Amino acid sequence: MIPKRSKYAIQALKCLAKVYREKKHLSIATIAEEENIPRKFLETILLQLRNGGMVGSKMGATGGYFLVKHPDEIVLSSIIRATGGPIALLPCVSLNFYEECTECPHEELCGLHDVMLEVREASIHILSKTSLADLILREKKLLRKSENKRK
Amino acid sequence: MIPKRSKYAIQALKCLAKVYREKKHLSIATIAEEENIPRKFLETILLQLRNGGMVGSKMGATGGYFLVKHPDEIVLSSIIRATGGPIALLPCVSLNFYEECTECPHEELCGLHDVMLEVREASIHILSKTSLADLILREKKLLRKSENKRK
DNA sequence: AAATATACTACTAATTTAATAGGAATTAAA
DNA sequence: TTTAATTCCTATTAAATTAGTAGTATATTT
Numbered sequence: 001m002i003p004k005r006s007k008y009a010i011q012a013l014k015c016l017a018k019v020y021r022e023k024k025h026l027s028i029a030t031i032a033e034e035e036n037i038p039r040k041f042l043e044t045i046l047l048q049l050r051n052g053g054m055v056g057s058k059m060g061a062t063g064g065y066f067l068v069k070h071p072d073e074i075v076l077s078s079i080i081r082a083t084g085g086p087i088a089l090l091p092c093v094s095l096n097f098y099e100e101c102t103e104c105p106h107e108e109l110c111g112l113h114d115v116m117l118e119v120r121e122a123s124i125h126i127l128s129k130t131s132l133a134d135l136i137l138r139e140k141k142l143l144r145k146s147e148n149k150r151k
Numbered sequence: 152m153i154p155k156r157s158k159y160a161i162q163a164l165k166c167l168a169k170v171y172r173e174k175k176h177l178s179i180a181t182i183a184e185e186e187n188i189p190r191k192f193l194e195t196i197l198l199q200l201r202n203g204g205m206v207g208s209k210m211g212a213t214g215g216y217f218l219v220k221h222p223d224e225i226v227l228s229s230i231i232r233a234t235g236g237p238i239a240l241l242p243c244v245s246l247n248f249y250e251e252c253t254e255c256p257h258e259e260l261c262g263l264h265d266v267m268l269e270v271r272e273a274s275i276h277i278l279s280k281t282s283l284a285d286l287i288l289r290e291k292k293l294l295r296k297s298e299n300k301r302k
Numbered sequence: 303a304a305a306t307a308t309a310c311t312a313c314t315a316a317t318t319t320a321a322t323a324g325g326a327a328t329t330a331a332a
Numbered sequence: 333t334t335t336a337a338t339t340c341c342t343a344t345t346a347a348a349t350t351a352g353t354a355g356t357a358t359a360t361t362t
Contacts, residue, residue: 001152001237002240011263076266086152087240088152089152089238094152103187108297109294110290111288112158112286115227115277115278115289118277122273123240126266126269135262136262138265139262142259142260146257
C-alpha cells in the first residue's frame with residue numbers, strides 16, 4: 001500500500017492540473033476543502049512536492065500553488081516517489097527504498113526476489129505511463145460510460 | 152509493501168516444499184534457523200497458515216510442519232493473503248482489505264481508482280500464477296545462469 | 303496596517319507491525 | 333513413567349511508521 005500522503009498528493013495535483021490551462025493557482029485551503037484533505041497535512045505535502053520540483057508557489061495574499069510542468073508530463077510513479085511511497089512489494093526489489101534482505105545469502109539467486117522484480121516492473125510500467133492528464137481523461141470517459149448506463 | 156510476516160511465510164513454505172516429495176516434516180526451530188526467521192515469530196505465522204489450511208502439523212517430540220497441498224497448488228497470492236498482506240496499492244482497490252475512500256464521492260468515477268485497479272490486476276496475475284514449485288524452479292535456473300557466467 | 307497566504311520545523315497522536323513471553327497440551331523415546 | 337522435545341494458544345510488549353497538528357516566521361496584496 002502507498003501512504004495516504006501519496007494519495008493526497010495525487011488528488012491535489014489533479015486539482016491543479018484542472019486549472020493549468022487558465023494559468024490559475026489554488027490556495028492550500030481551496031484544495032483541502034475540494035478534496036477533503038486535512039489542511040495542515042496537505043501543507044506539508046505540497047511543500048514536499050515543491051521541493052521536489054513538481055509545483056511552484058506564490059507567497060502572500062492571493063498566493064497559492066500551481067504546476068510547473070504540463071499535466072502530460074507528470075506521471076503517477078514520480079508523484080508516489082516524491083512523497084516517499086514505495087511501489088515495490090519488498091524492500092529488496094525497491095528502487096527507491098532498497099534494503100538488503102538479511103536472510104538472503106545471494107539476492108540474485110532468490111526466486112522470490114526474481115518474481116517480485118517482475119511485479120514491480122509491471123506496476124511501474126502502468127504508473128509511469130499514466131499522467132495527470134490521463135487521469136482526468138479517464139474520469140471523463142468513466143462519466144460518459146455511467147451516463148450511458150443510466151439511459 | 153507486504154509485511155515481513157508474509158515474506159517469512161513464503162520462505163518457510165518454500166522450505167517445506169523442498170521436502171514435500173520425501174513426505175518429511177520440519178520443526179519450527181529447523182525452519183527458523185535455515186531461513187533466519189525469529190523462532191517465536193515464525194511460530195505464530197505457521198499457526199496462521201495451519202488455520203488457513205495451507206500446512207498440517209504433528210504435535211509432540213519429533214513433531215513438525217508439512218504442506219497439505221502439492222507445491223504446484225500453493226501460489227504466492229494466497230500465501231500473502233493468508234498472512235494478512237495486502238497486494239493492492241490503495242484500500243479502495245483491495246479485494247481483501249477494502250475500505251471506502253472517504254474523499255471520493257463516486258468510486259466508479261475516480262480515475263485513480265481505475266488505474267490502481269489495473270495495477271492490482273497486473274500484480275495479482277503474476278502472483279497467482281507463481282507457485283512454490285515455480286519458485287524453486289526459478290532458483291535452479293538462476294543458479295545455472297550464474298554458474299555459466301562465472302565460466 | 304490588516305488580512306491572507308506560504309515556509310518551516312518540531313512535536314504529538316494514532317496505528318500498525320514485529321517480536322516475545324510463558325505456560326498448556328501432546329507425543330516419542332529413554 | 334519420567335523426561336525431552338515439540339506444537340498450541342493467547343496476551344503482552346516493543347518498535348517503527350504514518351498521520352496529523354501547532355505555532356511562528358515570512359511574504360504579498362489591498
